[in-house]
Amino acid sequence: MAKVIVMTSGKGGVGKTTSSAAISSGLALGGHKTAVIDFDIGLRNLDLVMNCERRVVYDFVNVINGEATLRQALIKDKRCENLYILPASQTRDKDALTKDGVERVLKELAADGFEYIICDSPAGIEHGAFMALYFADEAIVVANPEVSSVRDSDRILGILQSKSRKAEQGERVKEHLLLTRYNPERVEKGEMLAVGDVEEILATKLLGVIPECASVLKASNQGVPVIHDEESRAGQAYSDAVKRMLGEEVDHRFLTPDHKGLFQRLFRRSA
Amino acid sequence: MSFLDYFSHNKSQAASIAKERLQIIVAHERSKRDQPEYLEALQKDIMAVVRKYVDIDTDSIEVQLERNGDYAVLELNVMLPD
Numbered sequence: 459m460a461k462v463i464v465m466t467s468g469k470g471g472v473g474k475t476t477s478s479a480a481i482s483s484g485l486a487l488g489g490h491k492t493a494v495i496d497f498d499i500g501l502r503n504l505d506l507v508m509n510c511e512r513r514v515v516y517d518f519v520n521v522i523n524g525e526a527t528l529r530q531a532l533i534k535d536k537r538c539e540n541l542y543i544l545p546a547s548q549t550r551d552k553d554a555l556t557k558d559g560v561e562r563v564l565k566e567l568a569a570d571g572f573e574y575i576i577c578d579s580p581a582g583i584e585h586g587a588f589m590a591l592y593f594a595d596e597a598i599v600v601a602n603p604e605v606s607s608v609r610d611s612d613r614i615l616g617i618l619q620s621k622s623r624k625a626e627q628g629e630r631v632k633e634h635l636l637l638t639r640y641n642p643e644r645v646e647k648g649e650m651l652a653v654g655d656v657e658e659i660l661a662t663k664l665l666g667v668i669p670e671c672a673s674v675l676k677a678s679n680q681g682v683p684v685i686h687d688e689e690s691r692a693g694q695a696y697s698d699a700v701k702r703m704l705g706e707e708v709d710h711r712f713l714t715p716d717h718k719g720l721f722q723r724l725f726r727r728s729a
Numbered sequence: 730m731s732f733l734d735y736f737s738h739n740k741s742q743a744a745s746i747a748k749e750r751l752q753i754i755v756a757h758e759r760s761k762r763d764q765p766e767y768l769e770a771l772q773k774d775i776m777a778v779v780r781k782y783v784d785i786d787t788d789s790i791e792v793q794l795e796r797n798g799d800y801a802v803l804e805l806n807v808m809l810p811d
Contacts, residue, residue, distance in 0.1 A: 605747050612755045616762045648741040655748045659755055 460568035462575045464594040466618075468610030470581030472602045473638040476674060477696070478578035479507045479683040481598070484700030486541035487685070490573045493532065495563075496546035497590035498580035499554055505545045508535065509681025519547035522559030528566050537686060542572075555589040564593055583617060592623055596632040598665060602639045603651040611635075612660055634665035636699065641670045642715045653713060666699030668692050669712040764794050775805065783809055 465478045475498075482494035495518060496504035505511040510533045516526035521544070528544075535541035544563075547554060567575050579590035591597065597618050601611040618631045625631065637653055644650040653667050668674075673690030677683060685700070687693040691712050698708045772792040779785060789808040794801055 605751055608751050609754060609758075612758065616759070620762075645744070648745065649743050651744050651747050651751075655744065659748065659751050 460564070460572050460575050461596065462564060462577065462594050463596045463598060464577045464579055464591045464618075465598050465600060466579040466587065466591055466614050467581065467600040467607070468583060468587075468614040469602075469607045472600050472607050473636075473668070473674075474581070474600050475504050475507050475578055476678060476684065477598065477600050477636055477638065477668075478504060478576050480685040480693075480696040481700055481703070482541060482574070482576045483508075483535070483538055483683040484685045484697060485574045485576075485703070486535065486538035488700065488704060489540065490704075491540045491571055492538075492574040492576065493542045493544060493567050493572045494576040494578060495544040496578050497555070497586050498546050498578065499552065499586055500546070500548060500550050501580065502546035502548055504543065504578050505533075506681065507678050508543055508683060510535070510543055510545075511681075514545045517545045517547040518563070519549055519554040521563055522554070522556065528563060528570075537682070552585055555586060557589070557592065560589050561593060583613065588617075588621065591618055591631075592621070594618070594622055594631050595624070596634065598634045598636050599660070599662065600636045600638055601656060601660070603637060603641075603645070603653070603656055605651075608651070608656055608659055615660065615662065633662045634703075635660060635662040636665050636668070638668040639670045640667045640712070642713055646715055653710075664710070665702055666695055667710055667713060668695045668699075763796075768792055768794060779807055785810065 465474045465481070467474050478494055482492050485492045494504065494508075496502055497518075498504075499519065502517075505514055513533050516531035518531065520526040521528050521531045532542040532544055535543060564575060577590040577594065580586040599611050599614055601607045615633060618633065619625050622631050635657065637656055640653065641650055645652045653664065657664050669691045671690055671692035673687050673692050674684050677687060684690060684693050685696040688697075695712055698711060701708045772790065775792065776785075776787070776790050779790065785807065791806040793804045793806075795804060
């Protein structure tokens with residue numbers, strides 16, 4: 459049975475695509491056949507973050523319209539054996555995604571033996587975002603420790619539990635909170651919401667905390683999902699999150715500042 | 730005051746302000762979210778009726794639906810001018 463997971467947030471720019479790329483890569487590295495679908499019609503970017511932008515021939519909308527087969531449109535990732543990317547279309551027709559069309563594609567992926575289907579939602583609460591979350595079994599709500607992002611996350615949680623297919627059937631979409639761009643130094647100074655505060659406000663189970671880390675920009679610059687950067691804190695935090703998704707119990711890391719000793723402070727290198 | 734407090738006396742209040750503001754707005758929005766869609770229309774209709782008799786502002790009427798287990802209470806609050 460394929461598990462459909464939507465990566466959503468309401469607010470833009472919080473790290474949905476970065477997280478979709480990292481987590482789908484992580485699942486595939488763990489041996490699970492995974493597809494990641496870009497639902498941001500007209501503003502496709504997952505292809506760029508995953509470095510397959512020059513291999514896009516057909517897209518999601520082509521498949522829905524019957525202009526290409528799913529097999530023709532899926533792009534096999536060059537780094538992970540079990541990972542396939544379905545790029546968004548660059549059409550300006552916002553209604554190109556239909557419920558029937560999306561359902562057909564998801565069913566075909568499931569029949570093809572895909573275990574995980576990650577739906578990378580566009581920002582906002584318009585049609586595209588609705589299509590990305592409608593068929594979800596689970597949702598990863600990506601938030602930054604910042605007021606507008608937390609408020610929008612709560613709004614999205616409300617929509618998930620009222621407008622999704624699961625909600626229509628009287629069931630619940632399983633929710634996970636992924637807090638990104640976390641800065642423990644600023645939290646310690648009282649300048650930034652702590653992870654516990656966000657958990658308390660949203661009342662959602664924490665999947666992971668991704669520390670603010672230079673490696674994230676470096677990764678998107680190069681088109682290598684940050685989870686492949688095993689040395690980086692963000693990469694390790696994403697790996698932990700994937701392990702938790704697969705049922706392992708892993709302690710949260712990088713929640714407190716790593717206090718530099720006096721010696722390191724005095725001879726701080728400009729890294 | 731301990732020795733260490735001397736160094737942390739300038740801890741910012743920003744995060745706690747953010748948390749408090751978020752808790753209020755999120756609770757407010759959740760209470761609205763759980764209400765049936767007809768409530769807004771009902772509020773408008775009730776207001777039109779009250780206005781036939783008393784001159785009141787838009788915000789001096791409040792309609793709320795509260796659910797308690799297997800029954801619900803429709804609360805109507807009209808503030809009449811002095």
